[in-house]
Structure formats: structure tokens, C-alpha cells
Amino acid sequence: MKHKLPDINQEFSEWYHEIVAQAELADHAPVRGCMVVRPYGCALWERIQAIVDQKIKATGHHNALFPLFIPESFLKKEADHVAGFSPELAVVTHAGGKELEEPLVVRPTSETIIHYMFARWLTSWRDLPLKINQWANVVRWEMRPRAFLRTTEFWWQEGHTAHETAEEADEETHLMINEYRDLIENYLAIPVFCGKKSENEKFAGALMTLTLEAIMPDGKALQMCTSHRISQTFAHAFDMKFQDRQGALSYPHLTSWAVTTRAIGALVMAHGDQKGLVIPPRIAPIQVVIIPISNDANRTVVMEYSLALKKQLDEAGVRTQIDYDEQKTPGAKFYHWELRGIPLRIEIGQRDIEKNAATVVERVEGKKQSVGIDGIVDMVQKTLEATQEILFRRAQERRAGQEMVVEMLNTIISRIENHRGYFKTSWCKECNCETVLKEHKASIRCLLDTPPTYASCFSCGKDSITDIIVARSY
């Protein structure tokens, strides 16, 4: 039934498409640009949700649920915001059998409706900060959909906060981008660049956007998470006022930040290989799969041995599953779980039992060894931790090999088609110098915090102010 995966080096895009389908992460929906997230994809998303939700709550935020529909007039209250989102909106014009007096937009993001509610809830500085998050689906009409990376409907959390001072709001944006960085680097094992977006690339309605940018094996950048300082015009537009400590009326300072189901696409691309997915152990819904290899004579013994091992691993907090399926050969099971990137496979057959051992096979390095049952839990835990580190290091090394530090625009232009990597260069921060990159389908992915490598701008030659990462992107 299954086909060989396309060559990951030659046909990366086709490989991605096929692995998403074959590993049953997602399927096409019968609505343009929409996807169905299948159980294995959903299990990955639930792992991400659990980690992020814990971080959100530990940093003093509360979950709430806001409406799917936003009155069209709300979006028009902030000029940049509506200009940014207008082409992507889905609009409800009829409901309850009638044409609506005012069309309702299906939320592309919830700043406007949440700010409207904030304005209702806020009277005094004592009400601040407001620190709210919601887990939700959002819709942005997508002309070039690609599972997880760009879909008309996607799932995310969106945090929205209001603060007394600009400093506090700034701290919040940095706090949350750092929480995201922990998720992406220490769980998903994907190294990222963290920096500000340029004026051209920031969120529609933001004063400032912080981003985490990952570099994929094909050289394209993928925006993983963003954290925004929202423009004060939102607070003004929604008349969001409070009495400050001096008794005067003030407008709060706002932030928003999000991580989406796109993270699953990043995970697939960052670590996958010719055999399929490779899921880092800390994020894996299943860390260990046990394959009993038995015949009619020893079926019960093998099963009991497998169950006893599963129990030990469960108790140690290792997420373990036994593949009981009697319709499938062991070989078909190996293939099935390798394709799904389960970090460790444990085979249990007659000879393993006789040795009071089990055969442990690593997904990443393919190493296969017999391990005595007495020490197996410890060995599994250590191997999972080691695998996590190997994957991150491997991704770092891969990215290091994709870096090209260049001084001049011409070098970028001449290399961009074949480089399969990103460019680091220096910039004067003027918008015009960025525009020229667009002609070559590239953009400034983020501004780095480090001093500029070169004295002059890559494009105009004026004094440079900052280093930047330039790449094509998803």
C-alpha cells in the first residue's frame, strides 16, 4: 500500500507532502486550503499544547474563550490591521436564514474583539495587568496551501495582555518569546534565530514584532513564533482607558503572541529523513514502541513479558505503546513505526526472553543492541535524553553549514537560487534596501542583536546599524 518516499535531498517539497500523508499526520479537507489533522498529528499538537499551556499558566496568564465571529467594523478600527488582513478574510453574510445587517468576519486573529472586551473590563490600574490566552482556530484565506505550513484554517494559542507601562509590555513580549524559544529549541530540538522583524515584515498593527526563525534543510526560513508589542492605536480605537495611579485617564500598553500548528510542519522538516519522520523524544507522543515477536507456542509468554516491560516504563514516565496487531508481520511494524519517527523500538522475542533481555533499536542512528531487563529503564531514559541532544546538535550543525556571511547584495542575488541556506549580512535599517530582496523572493527574516559584521549596508552602502538574516521563506 505504501509508496517509497521521494528523495529527501532532491525533492524536499514532494518528500514533505508524502511524509505528511503516509505518516497520517494530516489529510486534505474538501474545503479549499483546509486540512484535517489526523490522530497522530493531533497527538503531536496536544503535546505542544500541554507544554505551552503550562508555560502560559506558570507565567500568570489565564485561558478564556472569545467568539469566532468579529463584526466587520471592528477590523476597520485600526488601519494597518485591516489593510494587512483584508485579502485573507472569510465573511459570514447570512445566518439564521437571513442576510445579516453587518457581515461577520471569521477571526483571522482576535486582537480587535479581545481589546473590545478588555475595554469593558478595565477601569483602574488595579485591574492591570490583564493577561489572557485562548486556544482557538483561526481562518486566513490561503491561495497556496501546504499542510501545517500554510492552511486556510489553523489552530493556535493567542496571548493578549494589557499593561500599565510600556516597559512592562516590552518585558512581556520578551518573556513570552523566551518561553517559546524553550519550546522550540529544548523540546522540538530546532535551533532558532531570535530577533526583531523589520518594519516591512512586522505584524499588521504592531509597534514591534519579535520572531523566532528556523532554517529548514532546503534553506528556507520558517517563522516559528511571534510576540508583538501592539500599537497604541488599538487601545485608542477601542477606548480602552483606565484610571492610573495619579488619577488621570491612561491607555494601557498591549502585547500579543502566538504559536500555531505550523510548529508540526517545522518538526517534520527539521528532523525527517529518508525513512520518514524523526520525532525528538521530549515532544514524542510515543517514545517507545514495543514489538512482541511471537508464534502460537509462545504468544502468551511474549505478551506477558512485553506488558511487564511496558508497566516498568510507564511507571518511569516513559510514554510507551505495545503494537499488538496480529494482522501485521514484525517487518511491517518496524516500517510503520520508523515512518512515524518513534525514537526507540524494543523487540521482544523468544531469544530475548531467554536472555532476560530485550532488543533496543534507535530510530536516529539505527543502533541495535540487546539490553538486560534489569537496567533497561535506565538505559531507555538515558538514550532518549541522548537522542534529544543529538537531534538538536545535528540541526545546529546542519544550520551552521547553511550560513553564508556576505557583504553585498549582488552576492545574495547570485547565490540565492542554489544556496539552500540563508545569508547573514549588515543593514542600514532603511526600508528601501529591503524592497529589492522581494524581487528575488527573499526577505529580512529578523534583525540580530549582535553588532554589525560589516561597516556598510549590504544594499545602499550607507553605514550599517544591525546584522540581519536574509532568506526565502515558507
Place this chain on the structure above:
Amino acid sequence: MKHKLPDINQEFSEWYHEIVAQAELADHAPVRGCMVVRPYGCALWERIQAIVDQKIKATGHHNALFPLFIPESFLKKEADHVAGFSPELAVVTHAGGKELEEPLVVRPTSETIIHYMFARWLTSWRDLPLKINQWANVVRWEMRPRAFLRTTEFWWQEGHTAHETAEEADEETHLMINEYRDLIENYLAIPVFCGKKSENEKFAGALMTLTLEAIMPDGKALQMCTSHRISQTFAHAFDMKFQDRQGALSYPHLTSWAVTTRAIGALVMAHGDQKGLVIPPRIAPIQVVIIPISNDANRTVVMEYSLALKKQLDEAGVRTQIDYDEQKTPGAKFYHWELRGIPLRIEIGQRDIEKNAATVVERVEGKKQSVGIDGIVDMVQKTLEATQEILFRRAQERRAGQEMVVEMLNTIISRIENHRGYFKTSWCKECNCETVLKEHKASIRCLLDTPPTYASCFSCGKDSITDIIVARSY
């Protein structure tokens, strides 16, 4: 700032409306019929989700995510289904700046789109059963909205399964209604009637609907959860075929089942009192609130003592929060947490510390006692369990007092305005006898499993077949 709650006995509906607002469970959204679920309401929903999700997974179902939008033509494939939902649909006609060729319906429920996908995934009996669940928002245009009970957008889980045989599908519907019953009775502490819906009242597109019906203090019934055997016409409409064990093409047998944010409304009504909410301990996001009562001299000592107690309770798995707020008086805090129905309040002041004790106050019975720190964790756990039982027993007794066993329709009609309860009677199962109840805004809530109390039907006088619960409903 806060107003006295309306009299719960005289003005139940106003009381409900006020308590939802004052306890900050939900707020009106600026879109007709929609609500914002505020953090405390959301925390209750997350508790319900955690319990239900665990049950769903433990019974072998997998979570997935399906699109929000459904092509209009899909809904038309099953005649009863479209007839049932048409008046309630919200329709997207424009997206991405253009008019759509085919309008998209915002899902009122997901049978059609999930069945479409099932048909893609299903080829052989080996693929069965398909046991899928999704947590989602759905939209049904609501003309008479009421927070949690009837809102245009609401949140739920919807389980959808496909089975080889009708027997298996029947078992599934019963399995899931029993899981729900455990949630509603043993966590929410609300006694329910469990039975089939009449032909008139069953789900649009169901062969058979099982329901859990709770009786609210005002006498109205509230449908808590449903579990359906879905009509085979769905399988035919979506060409959902599989090769059966005999090699012939067969259509699978389908179920669906759901619990919604309405459960929060039931919780509010079932247990609330004149002081506010009363949340059963097993479902309470906060089971114990600690109120430090200190002055400038002993603030640190009181806080350390409070933190040490919280640590002990946390370690014992008791969900505990300290109210640190220095802006508020202890009295204001008592009021705040009573309104929110926290099962236990622990006050800690100078005298408590001197006695190496704490003052424990129960929300339900109002009992206040000094408890030595050494035994306090044990006492708290036992009191929480006892409170859970008291609430369920109290709700059972209240419901028993609302029962009126009647033989004849006339009695129902003459009593229905003033009874504040439900009627138990016997029925012949003919649809006509049900219609007359509608004229009095009542309906058959469910068919009971027990033999009929009376020999003849309450309405037509023919032989009766089953006992039924008759009531007005939310």
C-alpha cells in the same frame, strides 16, 4: 461594586443571569447570541475537558481536528439532517476578497464532513472500528440566547465512530452515555435520567438518541449529553463502504456523542444558592482558598505559614490557591470566594498560628472550625469528599421533591404552570400523543427503561408501552 443577587426562589432566571456575570464566568460578546467565556468559566470547562478527554482516550478513541467549514452541499445529503439544522446555520459567502462558488456553512455539528473523511479512510473491515473525537467550537444561530445554556457559538467535544455491526454501534452509544453519566453524577454531582429520546425529539439524522436529562431547581429539564446511533443514510450518502469479512461491500454503522459548555450552566443552576455559586469539589478548579489575615507586624509570619500549608495541600493533590491581594479586606475576600463557590476557605491569622491551627470554613453548610495543622490535610480531603456527597444527595432530594407521577394529560396541563417540577407518566409511543404537550411548551424528555406505571397512555388511553419524563426544558 457588586450588587446583591436576585432572590433565587422568586427570580431564578434573573439570579442565573446575575451570578454568571458577578462570578465572572461569562460575558456578552458584541456578536448576537455569542458569549465570552471568562477565565473562571474557562477553568471549569478545562476541568470538564480533562475528565472527558481521559475517558475518551481510555475507551480507545483518538482526537483529531476537522475543518470549521462544510460545503453547503454536504449538509443536503441527508434530508433529516439538513431540515433540522437549516434554520440555524451561519453561512460564509465571501472569502479571499471574492464571492465563493459554493457557500460554506460554519459547522453546526460535524457528521457530514467527518463521514466524508471516513469514506476516504475506510477500505476493509480491518480499518474498523474508526473511533474519532474532536474538541471544537460549533455555531447554531440562536434567537433566544442565554449564557452557557443556549449560545450561537458553543464549545464541545463530538465523538464520531464507525463499526462493523449494528450491535457494536449500539454498545458504543451505551458505553459513551455511561461515561457521561459518570461525569455528570460523580463529578458535577447532578442526578440525571438516562433514556431514549422519542422519535420527535431525537437528533436530526439519528436512528436513536440516548440522553441524560437533569431537572433544574425551577422545574425545567436540561439535556446534558446525548449519544446517537446515526442513520445508515449518512453512510450511503457519503458512499462509506468497506469490504467485510465475507468479501462483500458493506456500509458501517455509525454513532456520535457530545458534551458541551452547557454543562457549566447546569452546574451553576443545580447547586448555586443565595450567596452565589457552589462548585462540587471534584470539578472545582480551586478546591481550597487560603486567606492570610495579617497586619504590618506579622505579615511575613502569616505568609510563610500560609505557603507551608499550601505546599502540604498541593502535595496531597488538593487544588489550593492563596489570596495574596493586599488591596482587599478579609471580608471582601470571603465574599469574593463564596460568590465563586470555592468548597473550602482556610483563614490564617495570628491566633491560628499561636494554636498551630487554621480556621476552616465550609461553603455549603457554612460550618466554621479550628483545625490543628497536623491533621489538616486529612481533614480537608475528607471534607471535600463529604461535600461532594452532600451536594449529590441534596440534588437528589431536591429532584425527588419535584417529581409528580400522573396518569392523565389533564393533570399535566393543569399543573404545569405552577409545579416547578417534572411529570412521570406512561405512554403508548405514538407521536400524536406527544404533539399536544408542545401546545403547553412541554415535551417528552426521555423514555425510561422501567415497566410502565399505568396501563394506559396519558393522552390517548391506548395501552401504554413505556414510562416517560415530561417537562418544560431549556
